[in-house]
Amino acid sequence: MASVTLPTIRFLQQPTSQAWVEQAIASLNVVLLDHSHCERKAAGVALNLLFRYPAQSKLVHLLTTVAQEELMHFEQVNQWLERRGIALGPLPAPPYGSGLSAQVRRCEPERLLDSLLICGLIEARSHERLGLLAAYCPDSNLAKFYQSLVASEARHYGVYWTLADTYFERSTVAQRLEELAQVESRLLAALRPEPRMHS
Amino acid sequence: MASVTLPTIRFLQQPTSQAWVEQAIASLNVVLLDHSHCERKAAGVALNLLFRYPAQSKLVHLLTTVAQEELMHFEQVNQWLERRGIALGPLPAPPYGSGLSAQVRRCEPERLLDSLLICGLIEARSHERLGLLAAYCPDSNLAKFYQSLVASEARHYGVYWTLADTYFERSTVAQRLEELAQVESRLLAALRPEPRMHS
Numbered sequence: 054m055a056s057v058t059l060p061t062i063r064f065l066q067q068p069t070s071q072a073w074v075e076q077a078i079a080s081l082n083v084v085l086l087d088h089s090h091c092e093r094k095a096a097g098v099a100l101n102l103l104f105r106y107p108a109q110s111k112l113v114h115l116l117t118t119v120a121q122e123e124l125m126h127f128e129q130v131n132q133w134l135e136r137r138g139i140a141l142g143p144l145p146a147p148p149y150g151s152g153l154s155a156q157v158r159r160c161e162p163e164r165l166l167d168s169l170l171i172c173g174l175i176e177a178r179s180h181e182r183l184g185l186l187a188a189y190c191p192d193s194n195l196a197k198f199y200q201s202l203v204a205s206e207a208r209h210y211g212v213y214w215t216l217a218d219t220y221f222e223r224s225t226v227a228q229r230l231e232e233l234a235q236v237e238s239r240l241l242a243a244l245r246p247e248p249r250m251h252s
Numbered sequence: 253m254a255s256v257t258l259p260t261i262r263f264l265q266q267p268t269s270q271a272w273v274e275q276a277i278a279s280l281n282v283v284l285l286d287h288s289h290c291e292r293k294a295a296g297v298a299l300n301l302l303f304r305y306p307a308q309s310k311l312v313h314l315l316t317t318v319a320q321e322e323l324m325h326f327e328q329v330n331q332w333l334e335r336r337g338i339a340l341g342p343l344p345a346p347p348y349g350s351g352l353s354a355q356v357r358r359c360e361p362e363r364l365l366d367s368l369l370i371c372g373l374i375e376a377r378s379h380e381r382l383g384l385l386a387a388y389c390p391d392s393n394l395a396k397f398y399q400s401l402v403a404s405e406a407r408h409y410g411v412y413w414t415l416a417d418t419y420f421e422r423s424t425v426a427q428r429l430e431e432l433a434q435v436e437s438r439l440l441a442a443l444r445p446e447p448r449m450h451s
Binding site for chain 1: 327334
């Protein structure tokens with residue numbers, strides 16, 4: 054498989070390996086099912102933040118839009134599953150999400166900062182990987198669908214970064230982002246046996 | 253306050269009292285803030301059901317749409333709050349939601365049936381009360397907004413009933429619905445001191 058050079062994604066310490074791309078393209082149906090779970094989880098995470106910080110009007114407003122978009126993508130991915138005859142169902146998650154959640158400090162306001170930055174990093178990684186799937190996917194219609202999601206994911210990581218920048222000093226944000234981005238890249242450093250959006 | 257006769261809502265054992273209407277109209281700002289929380293919680297409940305039953309494609313499809321609509325209403329109610337200068341913020345919930353949740357049996361498939369019917373009852377009550385607010389609200393623009401939500405709430409209780417009818421025998425659904433509807437009406441029988449959508 055020839056390598057395609059995509060622009061480096063801001064925030065991410067290490068780009069996704071070509072080995073992940075090859076594994077994902079060889080297991081597109083599993084990756085699609087996992088993608089459905091990812092979109093649903095992303096909506097859930099945005100909604101949980103709304104529940105946790107009901108008085109922060111900017112956060113409430115921006116994350117309501119994010120949650121709505123994630124639900125729209127969830128529905129779209131599910132239509133792809135149906136088109137390809139893949140049954141909806143559970144799928145064991147890779148350790149990526151729990152590994153990142155373990156980094157969230159328990160006390161406020163650190164908990165808010167870490168939550169926002171981790172959501173931003175996950176969106177940034179999704180943005181990068183959807184771009185890779187769009188570039189390599191042999192089904193041109195599915196590739197177009199992946200490409201259509203790339204811009205939204207970029208907007209979402211922009212939202213999380215904007216919120217972090219709203220509630221915290223920029224230097225504090227930058228320092229913690231670098232720490233968390235290192236953890237994020239480390240969690241993806243070795244290719245795992247199960248093909249997932251974030252494996 | 254002159255009483256307006258509205259059509260009786262299917263599912264509900266007892267109609268809302270005139271005393272609730274008077275209390276709510278006298279405390280519209282608090283009721284609006286509570287309404288915002290209700291829409292957010294309704295989106296959260298629909299999403300939780302998606303998480304709990306990821307393999308039930310009809311449920312997943314219909315409740316994705318419900319969650320999207322609830323989020324749209326949440327955003328709309330929040331715009332009303334902003335227009336009226338009401339700050340977003342927490343508000344203690346009345347015992348209605350926890351009283352209904354306590355009725356959910358722990359084992360499947362009863363848990364699913366009870367969850368669907370309770371969601372349907374809450375939507376039916378919201379439908380009834382939004383209709384009352386539309387009829388009595390002295391602010392004609394806000395009344396129009398309430399009226400615009402009435403049809404969605406009816407559609408949502410239709411969705412929950414349809415899902416119950418999909419996964420369970422109709423006689424089982426009807427019997428359990430009657431039991432839960434009695435609890436629901438009992439929880440609202442006495443006017444509570446705090447004005448809420450479901451107090």
